[in-house]
Amino acid sequence: MQKELMYEDIQIGDTAVFSKTITDFDIYQFAGLTGDFNPMHIDNEFAKDTFFKERIAHGLLTGSFISTVLGMKLPGPNSIYLSQNFKFLAPVKIGDTVKATVEVVEKRDDKKIIKLITQVYNQRMEMVVNGEAVVMKK
Template sequence: MSVKDGYKFEDLSLGMSYETHHVITEKDIELFAEVSGDRNPLHMDEEYASKTNFGQRIAHGALTASYISGILGNNLPGPGSIFTGLSMRFRRPVYIGSEVTVRVEVTEMQERGNRVTLKVSCIVDGKAAISGEAQVMVPSRDA
């Protein structure tokens, strides 16, 4: 399989997984705010954030979750797959400078429609910041 082509449905199996690592930076926060339009002071203003229960600025939850989309579109299943659903919970804040381990794992495969369910998680300091599941449609070899 080439990275350009992605996995085909027939090449996937239960338990297959992929993991990436990212450090959340100030620039990530600024760029995500620009693209999303989300300029909540909890993300952008240190003085404001210092007075909240978080004590400091936190990353946008959707920024952290976007790394899941990166894996699904680029790695597992990869190019050619279509992201059809995501159910997740934000369990704890992610701070600037945090290293986030993002992991997806194939947990269910349905031949009809080439549908695949993957467990997804974003882990910081050994604890889940985000957990949930994603659904994708994956092309078959003869498509």
């Protein structure tokens, strides 16, 4: 386990990543946890007649890997999520390997608040999610 970063150690320009290959199990597990059983995500026959022609991962499943980076790597444990926005740019399909990246772009020392650019890319380095997060580091 890596040493927890202190607020003072975090600098503008710092980055961290998390990668994961999306499986059929991940999508069903996410549907079960959230109750989002949209057939676009879980029904092969339904998905064949959609714009994407096959099942796609939930957008928030993909976006949730940003939370993994923020909570586990940068700023890491003992940080509190204050806000997040997402723009979903492309679908994530079963078998895609996604890489969530965060970059520190601003720090507010009086409240120990950090603003980060948050992005997710697929294995072809196509951006599939773009956003911004604000966290507080205790």
